[in-house]
Amino acid sequence: MIPHLVYFADPMCSWCWGFAPVIDAIAARHPDLPVRLVLGGLRPFTETPMDEQAKAKTQEHWRHVEAASGQPFDYGFFDREGFVYDTEPAARAVVAARRLDAGHAFPLNRRIAEAFYAGNRDVTDPDVLIALAADEGLEAEAFAEVLHDDATREETLADFAVTQASGVTGFPTLVAGPAGKDDAGYLAIAVGFRPAAAVLDSVGQFLRRSGS
Helix, strand or coil: CCCEEEEEECCCCHHHHHHHHHHHHHHHHCCCCCEEEEECCCCCCCCCECCHHHHHHHHHHHHHHHHHHCCCCCHHHHHCCCCECCCHHHHHHHHHHHHHCHHHHHHHHHHHHHHHHCCCCCCCCHHHHHHHHHHCCCCHHHHHHHHCCHHHHHHHHHHHHHHHHCCCCCCCEEEEECCECCECCCEEEEECCCCHHHHHHHHHHHHHHCCC
16 A cells, blocks of 8 residues: 545535645645545534524634634624525535536635635535536536436445444544554555645655665
């Protein structure tokens, strides 16, 4: 196996939005290092609208992420009434992009997160997701067809299953593997948010151990 990273994330995970610049920093420092994105399934198939208690708890999380990461947030989101925090459509949109062109998966994941957190757009709405995919350079009609395809739904569920089988319980989670020439296991790089400098240091250590 060649050295690579696996990133377990969700486009509607606030700490993953906070971690987005860290992923960018890894790509800038190590452009040839493969990174596999696995959609984690933060709150898939949620049906209950957010109440005031849920809004208060979520807003507290967002403020912590903003303070730790410096990423922008639009708190106008909390003026919404009846919002159902279902993360499955956004995750499925990233899988749809991956099925059409794997090179668009990471950029669309980030674009959806930015639209949700910084732009206060409803990324549970398929029309919004299709528009964001078009902004990313994917053909809207083709994307819409793949977004609603049963095979995309199944592949999204498969990502969720891989996450669970891997023992990942929170996002972001970034792991590296293999850890060394004689080690087929995976090495945790970040379990939860870590600053870019610390993550880059861990990735550098991993690559030196793997002989890359």
